[in-house]
Each structure stands twice: as C-alpha cells, then as structure tokens.
Amino acid sequence: MGDLMGRMNEPPRPPGSGFAAWSRDRLALARRGADECGDVWQLEPGVCVAATAGSCDAVLRRARDFPKAPSPLFPPLNGSDGAPTAEERAHAHAARMRGLRAQAVAARIGEIAPGAALFAARWPTDRDVEVLPAARHALAEIGVRFLFSEDAPALLPYAARLFLAREVLVRPSRWEWPRWVPTPARRFRTRQQTAFTDALRPVVRRRLASGRLGDDVLGQMLRPSSRHGPLPEGAVLDTLPGITVATFEAPTRAAGWILLHLARHPGAADRVAAEAASLPADPAATTGAHLDDLRYTRALVQEVLRLYPPSWLLTRQAARRTRLADCTIQAGSTVLVCPYTAHRDAREHPEPDLFRPERWLDGPGSPADPGAFLSFGTGPHACEGAALAMAMLTLLTAHTAGRHRLSEPPGPEPAYRLTTFEGLATAGLRLRATARTPEPSRLR
Structure with a gap:
C-alpha cells in the first residue's frame, strides 16, 4: 500500500514531454512544465524537474537528500599522490573561500577594474564584432590574475587550453561513455590538465620555499590552518583547475546576455553610463566604495542574471525516497x-x-x-566565486556602457544563436560599439 501511495504522489507529467521534446526546445518545455504542473514535474520516469523558487531552493539546500553527483570535470591526475581525501577537499574549499569571500574581493577591486576597462578600450568601434571571444579573454585575464597575482601571465595560456578541453568534453554526443573509457576528449583534457599542473607546481614550490605565499587565492591555499596544517601539494594542484576555468566560463556567458541587454535597452545603458562617470580615471584606483556606488549597474547585472542564468539547469540525484513539494521522489531519481x-x-x-x-x-x-x-545556486554547493563574478560583471558593464553605445547588427539575421546544452549562452553574438560623445567626465 505504501508503494502504491508513493507512486500515486509522483510528480505530474505534462502531455508530450520526454527526452525527444526536451532535446528539441529545452526552454519551451521547461516553461510549459512549470506552467502546467507547478513546483515539480516529471520529464521521464526517474527524471524530475524542480521548477519553482521554493522547490529549487529546497533541493539545493537539502544536500543529504539531493547530493551533487561526484563527477568533477577535472578529476585528480593519476600521477598525483592519490586523490585528495574528503577532509583535504573541505580544507581546500575553506582556504579558497578565504580568498573569494566578498570582503576579500572588495579589498582587491583595484586589481579587477583595469581588466574591465581594457576590455572596453579594446573594443573596435563602428563595425560589427563577435563579442564572446573578447569577453572570455578579458574575464580570463581578470580571473586568473585574481587567483595567482604576478604568476598569472605565465599561467593564462594553460588556463585558456583548460577551457578548450572543457568545451570539447561537454559537446553533445550520441553516446554516453563510462567515465573510465579514455575517449579522445578525455585524453585531451588530461593532457591540458597535466600541462596546467606542471606549470603551477614550480609556482607553488617557489612560494613555499621563499615563504612569500602571496595574498591571492593560491596564497590562501598555501597557508596552513590551525586545525589541518598545510594542504598537501597534490590537494592544492588537483583542486585548482576547476576553479580556474570557473572564474571566467559562466561569467562569459553572463557577459553576452548583459551586453545584449545594453544594446536593446539604451535608456538603461544611459543610466549605467551616468554611474560609470564616477569611476576614477585610473582603473587601478578603483575601490570597493566605488563598486558600491554602482547600484543601478549591479541591479542591471542581477536582472539579466535573473532572466538568463548562465547555469540554467543543475543536476542532483535523490539519495533516498523523499518528498518534495508534496510529491514523492524515488531513490535514485535524477532531479x-x-x-x-x-x-x-x-x-x-x-x-x-x-x-x-x-x-x-x-x-x-x-x-x-x-x-x-x-543564478549562483544556494546551499552547501553554492558558487564559490559569486562575489568575484558580480564584481567582474558589474565593472565590465560600467566601463563598457561608459565608453560605448551598443547596437545589434541591422538586417533580418539574429545577432546570436541561443544555446542551452551546457549553459544558457548567446553563441556567435555580434554587436556594434559607437563611442559615446561627449565622453563622460571622470573624477581624478
């Protein structure tokens, strides 16, 4: 009787749903499922969708009931001293967070702003430009510098190839190979991860030998904690490739949507430009107080992230049979x-x-x-770099709107191609920048 009642309380399934309909138009089916079924609905047997704010928040906070799948994009290399233990991973996370929390980001705004200003200054005017490659390069420069300070220039090329390895690995495929199968994409990832690790290892050893650990995120990871002592070298090296790519991957998707909205909403862009006029002429002189003054700019960034969250779909798995929004979720179900x-x-x-x-x-x-x-998740697996991403995107938005008016290319062709497979992105986005005249006056 209990099993029968559990099946009766399973999430509803909208007519015509299923993986075939999902693959044709994920966003449309996601909206229809939420509209017709409410908090939780069933895509296929064993696959449910948490569709509303309350159900999504519940899944992300109930990490024991709905754990994150243990499938890191950059797993520990075979040549390292064994995979980091759960305790070492927790220690590494806490160490990274010392360098990524909001106060640490605010203290280093002067290191973030120059990259945002340079992105705007480099943008060619009066011709259509593909936006995302330039935005990705600028955000990678900012993110890698935030992690590794003066060692960033040497590591940036390896970080770019890590991103490429990730892109190759997550491309849609007809076959889902077991994780132990060494597919060409996985071998390519391993080569790039090994190259990044080999470039980072002498940096770690030099800092430890000199005692000058640095105030960046890497320096925080090299500082011994009173409870755990120093992290093993392998734990430092194995946990950094993922966060390195994360500093610019999702922010690049977000930047595409933000720049598109600046083009489509010139009144909002003018308000951002007015705020940007308060920024110092020397971007390196930008402080957390300047960032706090960009209130409308930050609100615009949040609104774009609300409408188009770069990570629009997150995967969890039910560890046990449980309840979610008055529905029964069977053990092993994908949510x-x-x-x-x-x-x-x-x-x-x-x-x-x-x-x-x-x-x-x-x-x-x-x-x-x-x-x-x-947009940055919530609960125990919320995005570590949320404060850094918001600072990067807010400053990129302010400097771009302060320097340029953006517009979409004329003609019937769309300015971008919507992609939803790995994240919500404006693939191939092209925009045109026209210099603002007169240039906003800057405080000196």
Missing part, C-alpha cells in the same frame, strides 16, 4: 533544478518576463524583497 523557471515564478517576481532592473533597488515602486535569486 533537474531549473533556476530559469524559478526566476519566472510570479509569486517571487511580479511581471517576471519583464526586464526591470529597478526591482533590485530599494525605493518607491521597488519591492522590499526582490525575490529568489539562484
């Missing part, structure tokens, strides 16, 4: 957490399909609580 539809939950965000940055600001006409925001 897809969908921030894209959660952010369009009208109970959380009035008029959810409208682009309205003001919803994130305090003041007349703005809600006191702007609603759930899951």
Whole structure:
C-alpha cells in the first residue's frame, strides 16, 4: 500500500514531454512544465524537474537528500599522490573561500577594474564584432590574475587550453561513455590538465620555499590552518583547475546576455553610463566604495542574471525516497533544478518576463524583497566565486556602457544563436560599439 501511495504522489507529467521534446526546445518545455504542473514535474520516469523558487531552493539546500553527483570535470591526475581525501577537499574549499569571500574581493577591486576597462578600450568601434571571444579573454585575464597575482601571465595560456578541453568534453554526443573509457576528449583534457599542473607546481614550490605565499587565492591555499596544517601539494594542484576555468566560463556567458541587454535597452545603458562617470580615471584606483556606488549597474547585472542564468539547469540525484513539494521522489531519481523557471515564478517576481532592473533597488515602486535569486545556486554547493563574478560583471558593464553605445547588427539575421546544452549562452553574438560623445567626465 505504501508503494502504491508513493507512486500515486509522483510528480505530474505534462502531455508530450520526454527526452525527444526536451532535446528539441529545452526552454519551451521547461516553461510549459512549470506552467502546467507547478513546483515539480516529471520529464521521464526517474527524471524530475524542480521548477519553482521554493522547490529549487529546497533541493539545493537539502544536500543529504539531493547530493551533487561526484563527477568533477577535472578529476585528480593519476600521477598525483592519490586523490585528495574528503577532509583535504573541505580544507581546500575553506582556504579558497578565504580568498573569494566578498570582503576579500572588495579589498582587491583595484586589481579587477583595469581588466574591465581594457576590455572596453579594446573594443573596435563602428563595425560589427563577435563579442564572446573578447569577453572570455578579458574575464580570463581578470580571473586568473585574481587567483595567482604576478604568476598569472605565465599561467593564462594553460588556463585558456583548460577551457578548450572543457568545451570539447561537454559537446553533445550520441553516446554516453563510462567515465573510465579514455575517449579522445578525455585524453585531451588530461593532457591540458597535466600541462596546467606542471606549470603551477614550480609556482607553488617557489612560494613555499621563499615563504612569500602571496595574498591571492593560491596564497590562501598555501597557508596552513590551525586545525589541518598545510594542504598537501597534490590537494592544492588537483583542486585548482576547476576553479580556474570557473572564474571566467559562466561569467562569459553572463557577459553576452548583459551586453545584449545594453544594446536593446539604451535608456538603461544611459543610466549605467551616468554611474560609470564616477569611476576614477585610473582603473587601478578603483575601490570597493566605488563598486558600491554602482547600484543601478549591479541591479542591471542581477536582472539579466535573473532572466538568463548562465547555469540554467543543475543536476542532483535523490539519495533516498523523499518528498518534495508534496510529491514523492524515488531513490535514485535524477532531479533537474531549473533556476530559469524559478526566476519566472510570479509569486517571487511580479511581471517576471519583464526586464526591470529597478526591482533590485530599494525605493518607491521597488519591492522590499526582490525575490529568489539562484543564478549562483544556494546551499552547501553554492558558487564559490559569486562575489568575484558580480564584481567582474558589474565593472565590465560600467566601463563598457561608459565608453560605448551598443547596437545589434541591422538586417533580418539574429545577432546570436541561443544555446542551452551546457549553459544558457548567446553563441556567435555580434554587436556594434559607437563611442559615446561627449565622453563622460571622470573624477581624478
């Protein structure tokens, strides 16, 4: 009787759903499932979608019931001194967070702003330009420098090849090979991961030998903790490739959507440009206080991330039979957490399909609580680099709007191709920049 009742309470399944419909148009089916079925719906037997703010938040916070799959993109190399233990991984995470928390990011804004300003300065004017490669390069320079400071220039080429290895590895394929099969993509990943590790190892050893560990994220990882002592070299080396790519991969997808919105909403871009006029003429003189003053710019970034979360779908697996939003989730079921539809939950965000940055600001006409925001996740597996990503994107937006007016290319062809397989992206996005005249005055 219990099993029968459990099956009766399984999530509803909208007509015409399934993997074939999902592969044709993921976003449309995600919206339809949320609209027709509510909090949780079933894509296929054993595959459920958490579709609203409450159900998504519950899955991400209940890590014991819905653990993250243990499948790191850059697993430990065979040549290292064994995979890091769970305790060492927890220690490495805590050490990284000392360098990535909001206070640490605010203290180093002057190291982030020059890269954002350089991206805007390098943008060719009065011709259509493919945006994402230049944005990725700029964000990679900023992110890798934040992690490794003066050692960043030597490591940046290896970081770029790590990103390429990731792109090759996650391309759609007809076959899902077991993780132990050495496919060409996995062999390529291993070669690039080995090259990055080989370049990073002498940096680690030099810093340890000299005692000058540095104030960057790597320096925080090399500092011994009072509880665990120093991290083994292997744990440092094996846990850094993933965070290195993460500093610029999802932010690049977000940057594409932000720049597109600057082009489509010139009034909002003008407000950002007005705020950017308060930034110092020397970007290296930018401080956390300057960043705090970019209130509308930050609100615009958050609103774009609400509408188009770069990681629009997160995967969890039910560790045991459990309940979610009055539905029974069977043990072993895959649960897809969908921030894209959660952010369009009208109970959380009035008029959810409208682009309205003001919803994130305090003041007349703005809600006191702007609603759930899951673009960086939540719970124990929330994005480590959320504060860094927001600082990078806010400064990139301010410097770009302060220097240029953006527009989409004329003609019937769309400016980009929407991709949803690995993340929500504006593939091939092309925009045109026209210099703002007169240039906004800068405080000196």
